[in-house]
Amino acid sequence: MKQTQLQGVTRVNMLTKISLITLGGLLGLSGCGDNQTTNQLATEAAVVTVTADETASNTLTIWPELTPAIAKDPVLEAKIAGLVSKMTLEQKVAQMIQPEIRDITVEDMRQYGFGSYLNGGGAYPNNDKHATPADWIALAESFYQASIDDSVDGINIPTMWGTDAVHGHNNVIGATLFPHNIGLGAANNPKLIEQIAAITAQEVMVTGIDWVFAPTVAVVRDDRWGRTYEGYSEDPQIVKAYAYAIVEGLQGSVKADFLSDQHVISTVKHFIGDGGTENGIDQGDNIASEQDLYDIHAQGYVGGLNAGAQSVMASFNSWHGVKNHGNKYLLTDVLKDKLNFDGFVVGDWNGHGQVAGCSNESCAQSVNAGLDIFMVPTAAWKPLYENTIAQVNSGEISQARIDDAVSRILRVKFRAGLFDKPSPANRPLSGKTELIGQASHRDVARQAVRESLVLLKNNQSLLPLKPNAKVLVAGDAADNIGKQSGGWTITWQGTDNKNSDFPGATSIYSGIKQVVTQGGGEAMLSVTGEFSPEQKPDVAIVVFGEEPYAEGNGDIDNLEYQRGDKRDLALLKKLKAQGIPVVSVFISGRPMWVNSEFNQSDAFVAAWLPGSEGQGIADVLFTKPDGSVGYDFVGKLSFSWPSTPQQTQVNVPLVQDKSAQAQADYQPLIPYGYGLSYQSASTDAIALDKLSEDNFSATQTLEDLALFERAVKSPWSMYIATNNERQGLSSSVANNNALNIRTMDRVVQEDARLVSFNGSELGTVGLISNFPRDLRAYSNRDSVLSVSIKALQLVQKPLWLGLACEGDCRQQVDITKLVNAKLGDWQNINISLACFAGEPMDFGKITIPFYLTTDAKVDISFSDVVIKTTSTENTIRCN
Incomplete structure (x- = not known):
């Protein structure tokens, strides 16, 4: 650890491995298949919940009334209703819970009877990256048999396994891996896409899995987005045609071999507008008009639903500030009622926890909005299950909404033949390992490479x-x-x-x-x-x-x-x-x-x-x-x-x-x-020989980047931490072993935070993003990290202000002398980003743009955390 005194400031270059928990960790809420354990980092509960009606036009006439690809079968509907009527509330809620293979046991499945489960990206049977197809089949068989074991709960509804097979069965060693969607879009060959999807379905079924989280039908509007390659095209019409083709390839044609023993359940995702967020920020806010939401971002759903897609995944993004996982207008009024979707809506990786007022462990708002299945990896599944039951009993969630969700889940299971098919180990394609990466499959992938x-x-x-x-x-x-x-x-x-x-x-x-x-x-x-x-x-x-x-x-x-x-x-x-x-x-x-x-x-x-x-x-x-x-x-x-x-x-x-x-x-x-x-x-040919190499960095217009100004700004969330734990803030008051934090009024209501460090151990408060953020444009300028701060007592030990990037890296500055110089008064501390530069800092991968940490016993108030594009006379600079 290298320390240098600069104008009353100590700068520390952390080259050794540090406690990720102290920094708030580098693990945030992530997308479907995220392989990282997460804590709730939702917007603070003090934020007022906004309904979609207050932010967008909600003109249902914009949306077409689609004819369902599969007509309702009265006999099937009666069978579903009969089964639902026999189920206890606990059994119904269990159908709505989707845990991850790393967080449940076979005995958990036997006891609770989860309706489904998943493996996220980087999750494998026995936590073995090189697990064989036999290992995958064995796990599928054991969970299936536990789900239909009625000795504990008196019911035998088969579970189903969902996986992210987004360019082939990409979690399995030796599988055929096709070009990602952006390349397939360049090929513009829907027939080839259908063939690719059918091959993917076969290789998935070899391992005993029933359900695939594909296709992604995002129409990308800003190529800075980290999921651009998951989009087929910026043209909604290509996306529409491809969505139809890939759903038919995965599920089979509704007129022929629909969900036969050669096909899997597909998922059209992520509903809706994920490709159109402001500044291309993943999980951000889409502010498109409702007409554009339909014309641009909905076309893949029109294509997929017309092909008979049986599941739709809700998106992490917001539409006009309202998280889609809690948007009843979009999930129910538009998708289910107007587009006539009668399958189920599944959430994304703890996406319900990002809804205002929710946490990973409790979110009645999502159920009421129309979410049918909670994707709830990590140990949060159990309290979520218990809280949802309690919310039904209290009337916060209606029994009718639960019955609707369960009916949709059962409808898809019946259509997929899960009640009649053999167990995973005994299905026609199960265990036929010669299909995994077989030559004919690779030939199709090779053709796709050529055409892309x-x-x-x-x-x-x-x-x-x-x-x-x-x-x-x-x-x-x-x-x-x-x-x-x-x-x-x-x-x-x-x-x-x-x-x-x-x-x-x-x-x-x-x-x-x-x-x-x-x-x-x-x-x-x-x-x-x-x-x-x-x-x-x-x-x-x-x-x-x-x-x-x-x-x-x-x-x-x-x-x-x-x-x-x-x-x-x-x-x-x-x-x-x-x-x-x-x-x-x-x-x-x-x-x-x-x-x-x-x-x-x-x-x-x-x-x-x-x-x-x-x-x-x-x-x-x-x-x-x-x-x-x-x-x-x-x-x-x-x-x-x-x-x-x-x-x-x-x-x-x-x-x-x-x-x-x-x-x-x-x-x-x-x-x-x-x-x-x-x-x-x-x-x-376009001449590409004497192109300008001016990257316009000097003339690029940058605006101040507010991180916390009256409230925490998206995509950041506030957290507190000790050396042993980290927690996101979901209320106006929180505490851990090292500190207490609460909202306070400085200029307007709750525009500042008061942190009382108790001095017993190192405590941290900071801002964190779900994913690393690229702040190089700011670090390349004479930008400063500015914070308004006040200490109520003399700070007797170092008070560090710092930033952290992905991996084990941070840079921090001791601001103790500055804070003590104006004890009891608010002051603006401005520190040049140059003070945080150097190894190992990577401004292209910032996860925590601001944190305060100390083991001193002191009360610290702060507000207005901003990265400013221009420095002021009182800016602290570092060589």
């Missing part, structure tokens, strides 16, 4: 290459199956994987090597682009791009690639300087500002996140040995390409808005629908 590639640049028709050439393959993504597959790949974030974790898969390099070797050429792998003089290549293929991420971990504040660390650009420049033609293969989950990389490339291919079949890229880059083209480029951009790092919301005008003004406002670098082929004339 978009050729953006091809000077002097460099491509296709002859396979008898001497080829240097460089870049850190060249021989990295994990990186080419992205997030949601074995682990939740897609990190910590090795090529050996992908048996049967092919890296991009290995695919190139195979083609070149068979063609009489030579393929050399050098990540850094090194070669001996006698081995100078005829061409270099450089494979580079984004590191894997999932959900909010991928949120960024602008689209510049490798801002502040242009190592891949340096590699391209080095090869170009040696007179070697360069083919760039760009791996990414979104379009990015790569003007400099374009300038240094003779050919440039957007490969997105191709998955396990990397050889599909070599299929297109090279001719056959006889010089003829085997496969041409057919992919077209389904997302517009930005002209500046700040052009994050560049979307092709909707069909209904082709006005001259809309067209004039649409000014991307490369437009939607663009993509060259080997047949393209030179006049078809």
